[in-house]
Amino acid sequence: MSGNLEQPDLSRSPVGPGAEGSPVVDRDGGDFAGPGRTLRADALRRLRKNKLAVAGLVWIIIIILIAITADLWAPRWLGDPIEIDSATVSERTLLSPSVEHPFGTDKLGRDIASRVIYGARVSLIVGIVAVFIMVVIGLIMGAIAAYYGGIWDSLIMRTADVFFAFPYILFAIALIAVLGKGFQNVFIAIGILGWPSIARVFRSSIMSVKSNEYVDAARAMGASTRRILLRHIMPNSVAPIIVYATMSVGGAILTEAALSFLGMGVQPPSPSWGLMLSEARSFMFTAPWLMIYPGIAILTTVLAFVLLGDGLRDALDVKLKE
């Protein structure tokens, strides 16, 4: 398990509707595509056609629902994910999957299914909060760099280069060593480390949008810099950010798993997929279910975010418009 997925392939990133070379058929006169068909509705329609992306979205929604409602049913049906029942621990340790424990139990007699379900909370919170942090920092930095240019651009982009120069996981470990181990510090670290990519993507997206004539037109209209950035440039440059952020959630989940696996992330006895994998190492051959189920959870969740991101990329790209 490595952190390589943090940097999804961006070569096919949409430039955003700003770069519209006018794929639109010229229709003069009365008939047209119908009023009120917004760009957002268009994108949603295209997204719905992409089966893999829809599957990803459905899976993400299922996981979110499971994570939110876990308290209501998981402990009762499957057993507590954290507490160890010392009276029965000896007879419940390392049970293979059964009706009572669908994913089996671990060394301490805890139900794996229950732990995987609670692990989803950790992963989703880390993924979403970390990405939120990196998007906020990245958007501000990228916008300043692109719009003001000059010294600001150099300053911000060179700082970003410094971040890129370090091996990602190593930097994350170093940061956590400074901040201290723990749940919050995981997403703070991932957020702080992730902003340069967002800033870069957003910067290049703004640059390409900025050269559009409608930005000049907005200035010619007397709009202020702030207004131009927020009303005219932002809406046209966020498409790649939406895509990138979606994929980054998957990346952040992986990083959390990696950090927890290395003992730098979520601490036991909290259930975290990475931590569960780490604990399962010693039972890899004797009790493979310890490893398989958290592994599948990581795989499917990360994959779901990447597939959704991929689908969004195609959906938001006006150039692919049929």
Added chain:
Amino acid sequence: MPPLLEVDDLHMHFFTRDGVVKAVDGVSFTLESGKTLGVVGESGSGKSVTALSIMRLVPEPPGKVVSGDIRFKGESVLSMSDKDQRKLRGNRIAMIFQDPMTSLNPVHRIGKQIAEPLRLHKNMSRKEAWAAAVELLAQVGIPQAEERARNYPHEFSGGMRQRAMIAMALACGPDILIADEPTTALDVTIQAQILELVQEIQQRTESAIILITHDLGVVADMADHILVMYGGKAVEFGVADEIFYHSLHPYTWGLLESLPRHDVDDKGALCPIKGQPPSLISLPPGCSFHPRCAYAQPICSTEVPPLVEVERGHYSSCHFAGDPDFVAQFVAHSCYVGGPREADG
């Protein structure tokens, strides 16, 4: 009372890595309200940069006004604060851009975009501005304006988009409308419609128009005055009829000759001005047109001809513009007899 707009010996240079690009290098003109000024010249002659300078839309850096001044109603635009400039832009001076396909923001509804200058300058509420935008759309000849205002730009055709752009520019009732090649991206029939619309609006609103184009045919109908630009300089300025029928500069002669003609049956070759426009980084010494000029004399390659008032209200920057015999050499609509000298490099 000061004239509506005065451009006084404007020098707008771009400081790039390759050198100083003298995009506008000495342009002067005045514009009275209700009049139309046509600015003509080849690509790269500095027409658009002149317009953008008036709007203060040239990015600085790399651009910089080295000298000269632009005065709106006697007040220098160059020394205004950012805020005051913004109050002018879109409000008193508005601009129509060349390509209607790219000059509307794809994510906002047409009506919202037309309403924006009204919201910015006239303090209108969202509702008032929207109603005004619908009204404007109807005025520029968009049928079913109410529904159409709710459309996005991709649902409009090229001609309709340019109409929407015009509506946007007109929203605040500007004193000056700058149209930078407003019809270049449109096909000929739509071109005529758009130009008619602009003229009609001018008659109604009495605003002054600066019409930038490389097509003399376009300005012929519309312009009161014409400014001919070459290599960043004004080479001829005068009343439209004078420029067309009594031009005093060989470059203008070349432009006139290169117009395709409809009144000749045999499909003869066009008469282009031979050679390329000069690089604005290293202009030829002397008159920058001399390498392409069929009538060039030794003095042309050594001395820069100043723009002088040869006849009342008719300026030319040719060394020989004052010589009636020289001017008589030009017989309109005939290709150069000897052909121009080959341009160096």
